[in-house]
Amino acid sequence: MIFKKHFLADTHWYEYEIPMYDKVVTAPRMVSWFEDKNNIEAGSNTQELTKDLRNIRQRVEAEIHVKFNAVLLNLYRNGQDSVAWHSDKTDKSGINPIIASVTFGETRLFRLRHKFNKEIPQVEIPLHHGSFLLMAGTTNSFWQHQVPKTAREVLPRINLTFRQVNKPPNII
Template identity: 35%
Template structure:
């Protein structure tokens, strides 16, 4: 794909950004149609609400588990399928699931983590679509601690692949500058439970 020429990572992994990949009018119908939930998460012995709303959709009812939170899949709706198919065309990668995140304000966030759950395969490919408020997406190398910040504008597509989930952590930090909401759709290929390891 022609837009995947400038790797934003200096080593160990690939991250690409495509601006204006989607249209603003694709946002409004989605927010009201998705089955949002707010789970409880336990970190360092303390339990608190996940600081964002989430929804999980996938083929064949595939569930998704992270940080001991189990998310059962909802059925695809027309708008999500439309965006998924556009992402597949733009990236050349196949996706069968999406984790939707709604950051209601600058106070909502997602701390340092890797999308490296076993069901995502050896080298997960993550396609992240952003609508709404511009937020700063940060990556941090696990060994050198080198940090890279990327502004994610509305209607953009960020692709992470290769060793990126092994060598780098990423986060969306809270900010007092942002007061409007941001919808983030992270498309993945989730292996079925009976898929053999390659």
């Protein structure tokens, strides 16, 4: 649990607003975004990958032979924090992104459902401390995922989602 305590204490977590139906609400979790130094746009609020994040990324890359240049940290503070059904945005990562997910802390359910064929049953994967999950291929095109709320009393969970994002173009 050393990484969980470290990330809880040393990460600059922030809340953000999301449009939901006809209003804007605060997302029910906290996040923090990091990228490689050479990928950060001047004047942006993006943080440079820390030594610990680079070390975890190196272990993930060695396991799956894929390079990543960014990571989104998600903090689920308790059972009321969640993320609704969605597919990841493709504007910076392409239509079929590869996302490597590492979990620290409390076990939470990760659910997948097919976007088009409602006869395919949902998949539930309990992500325990130290779990590694890889989404690749056409997962993002054909499936949605969520981390639902739970009525159980749960301790915090931190999820690192390593990604390949396009470097912003140089403006001359």
